[in-house]
Amino acid sequence: MIDLHSHILPGLDDGARDLDDALDIARAAAADGISVIAATPHVREDYPTTADAMENGVRQLRAEIEREGIDLELLPGGEVSIEQIDRLSNDELRRFGLGGNPKYLLVETPYSAWPLCFGEIVHRLGVAGMTAVIAHPERNGAVQADNEKVAELARAGALIQVTAASLDGRLGSRARNCARDLIAAELADMVGSDAHMAGVREVGLSGACKAIGDPQLARWLTELVPGAIVRGGDFPTRPTPKGRRGFFACLRGR
Numbered sequence: 001m002i003d004l005h006s007h008i009l010p011g012l013d014d015g016a017r018d019l020d021d022a023l024d025i026a027r028a029a030a031a032d033g034i035s036v037i038a039a040t041p042h043v044r045e046d047y048p049t050t051a052d053a054m055e056n057g058v059r060q061l062r063a064e065i066e067r068e069g070i071d072l073e074l075l076p077g078g079e080v081s082i083e084q085i086d087r088l089s090n091d092e093l094r095r096f097g098l099g100g101n102p103k104y105l106l107v108e109t110p111y112s113a114w115p116l117c118f119g120e121i122v123h124r125l126g127v128a129g130m131t132a133v134i135a136h137p138e139r140n141g142a143v144q145a146d147n148e149k150v151a152e153l154a155r156a157g158a159l160i161q162v163t164a165a166s167l168d169g170r171l172g173s174r175a176r177n178c179a180r181d182l183i184a185a186e187l188a189d190m191v192g193s194d195a196h197m198a199g200v201r202e203v204g205l206s207g208a209c210k211a212i213g214d215p216q217l218a219r220w221l222t223e224l225v226p227g228a229i230v231r232g233g234d235f236p237t238r239p240t241p242k243g244r245r246g247f248f249a250c251l252r253g254r
């Protein structure tokens, strides 16, 4: 599996505090069956990570992961806030390209209010040649009340990432129900862990795969789509759930 959302780089944000934390995440990821993980430190007002700091962090942690013999590939990235997208140049934004692909940018969804300019931001990134990947919209209260907001962003060209811990229920029933609804509505394109440190959205995608309950769809969300982003290949066709009625009943079973 490929996890394109983690706060594994030590000391840059509210994720891994030090090298030990980072290596704990790396070991747990490999044990869960993750072969590739993107470091996506916050790039926002309270954690204004620079592209230089992210790239240096990836280089250093990659060497440590190799030294420890952990079977995990570490790729660059960033989780960029809407305000920072306004502030940074397109060249710097491309250095935060998701999984090292400058054509995709992971954009943080605020947790409370829904930004009115979100669609405009998605459009503007598209004009600059970047596809916005919207991180965890299912944790936003406005989306939990009306997921049409996410459909609008998808129509504007965005991809949608839901958090593994939402799907398997670790973040509560509202986030879980909304994440499952986004999958059922064919609005979710991938699952990421958003791992911070032990005990805070612990790394791992296998629990979410079980919660999805459809192995083909789970593989598409955790392997094929993130793989196409990392390799820059064609976007894989979304699988049609087998026994659609049963699938929906399963997703909506609460």
Ligand SMILES: [Fe+2]
Binding pocket: 005, 006, 007, 079, 135, 194
């Ligand atoms: Fe995150």
